[in-house]
Amino acid sequence: MPLRWPFLERGSKVFVGCLSEEHMSRHINAETVVPKEAWTSDVPWIDKDDCDIDAYVGSLSERPDFDLAEKLRRWRDDGVVVFEQAVASDLIDRYLEDIDTLVRDYDTYEVPIEIRGQQMSSRDIDGFPANLTGMKLNHMHCFSLAAARLSLTSVVTEFLEHVFRMPPSVCQSLTFWRGSEQPIHIDYPYVRQQKKLSFLAASWVPLEDIHPNAGPLAYYPGGHKLDQSGFFDWGEGSIIYDEHSSRTPGDFAQYLRARMAEQEIAPRQFCPKRGDVLLWHGNLPHEGTAVRNAELTRKSYVTHYTAESELPDWMRNYDKQGHPRGVFENGGYSYRFRWFDACLSG
Template sequence: MNPFAQIVSSIKRRISSSSQSPMGMPPEPEHLETGVARNWDINPKDFPWFDQPNALELLEKRRSAEHLSDEDYNLLRKWATDGYCVVSGIVPDELLDTMMLEIDQLWIADRVCEGLDFHDLKVGPNDAPIKLTHAEVLALETTERFAARDKSNWRIHSFQEYSPSAKAIFYDAELIRLTSLIFGYPSIPEATINFMYGSAQNAHQDMSVFHVFPPNYIIGCWIACEDISPDSGPLMFYPESHREPLFSEFKDYPQTNLRTASPELTQAYTSYVEELTRKYERHLFHAKKGDIFLWHGQLLHGGSEIKNPKLTRKSYVIHYFPPEMNVGPHMKGPFNW
């Protein structure tokens, strides 16, 4: 058994062996064939414990039944109340530095990472951002390649498949323990992104980007790979906004979300979120290197305005799900990405 499987197995045994546990386990996920459409019946009773009306009562019972430490209890209370929590001291600086060095080396590599893409690269001075494969990036003339690197707000996905250091962070035992603790169910890391600069992304909810069933079984994890300057476009978020329901126009969620929505529905969602942000106070995450921001799938978040585009905002994002609750492979296209 590999180390990751051992971690998940240990957590699952701990949860299932607690006969006093106040939480009902989530419904067993159905084993579906990839690409096969089905009807999805959303029942709020199947939502995670922290989204139940009596979440804080359930937490008190968990504290007793699972002998939670004060630190874990406070983290879970913060999560249930505000929709996020911040931890630090988990990922060593040396590991973050090595990962960033491995990303830098992609631009001068003598071997192609097959399947690795660079998103939103601007090659020509007036060109729109495009996606290029690693092979296409290395084929650019050297000065053109470095110019594209330095002037583009680019990102890469799934770097853990190519980088030993990114993989070590991806499978970090404490991050898996914490996200499993929040779910009350074993978690699996998936869907990573490495950012070099601030995203300047509009506020959104991850539930509207991913296909998750039952709803809200997703945790976002944003790791600062350097001290974040306030002028670089820090992560923005809206505490307590996780209590908002799913966008009502995604009528057959998880089939319909931003990945499958029409342009008209996408615009309706954008307007809806803009209105929601007026209900909550915006916060900025002024992170130090190694700080980790964990957030609920319904928490409004995005990238704040970039005041100095020359400043980097190096970060590594991981998303966690219980097994088989990321149901994206079972959705029917066409897809927007």
């Protein structure tokens, strides 16, 4: 049976119903205390003190078209890498068409969204909240074939395969319509489904040219290093945020602002052109800056990745013949969630 994509395959069955927060929340790490050793006990080779980038690159029988050694050094030193004009314009167009479909028929689909920190379904709202800041579409790589392919942009998957020394696999995606104005934060306390906490990276693809007054993304170069960021104690020594935490994301932001100030690390704004892509380390502090012109959009697409070997089994999806279900190209993996297929067959 061919894989159905409700947006891209215009004649396919409409996807309705059965989305539940339980599908996702029941799998998230339920330990009340996750100590810092969960990060430090096993990290990618490039995060180790004895990593030798030149030796690694020299050992490769094939090298990518870009300067791999230079990009790996930027990753090690700054925690960020930029590839200019790496994303095909027609692929962005196709994804924006899928977003237009959702905006027009938001009550037909049941896409998980977040508005100002509140989780809900697109069918629960009175209208698509395009004018609100802090709105996210979650997991669009399950609903849109174009989104899944954006996540698997070739230079991204190729570079991350060298970071992880393992093919990358998508574990989450987020779509922003406007500047999020999200305070300074680090991803791993929130994105923690991967087996090894430190095997985490993200990509940020602008779906349009980003104006400085639209609330662009900002990041803190070098802040990903543990001696710069330290570990925030969410309660009882736990380094992740969950229902047991005694401290809040606001406390975390205050802690990170103080740490970056102490280390004299200033934020750097990212105002890319459509089709550029930014990759960042799972421990890199970053934020959404203030929106200075409310008329401006800041359409962008974020993907979080782990190494394929570190993707938990519950996030994998296979048909009855054992074939993986999702998109698998350019050496990367984007499984479609099992609950999505259950909804389609319901």
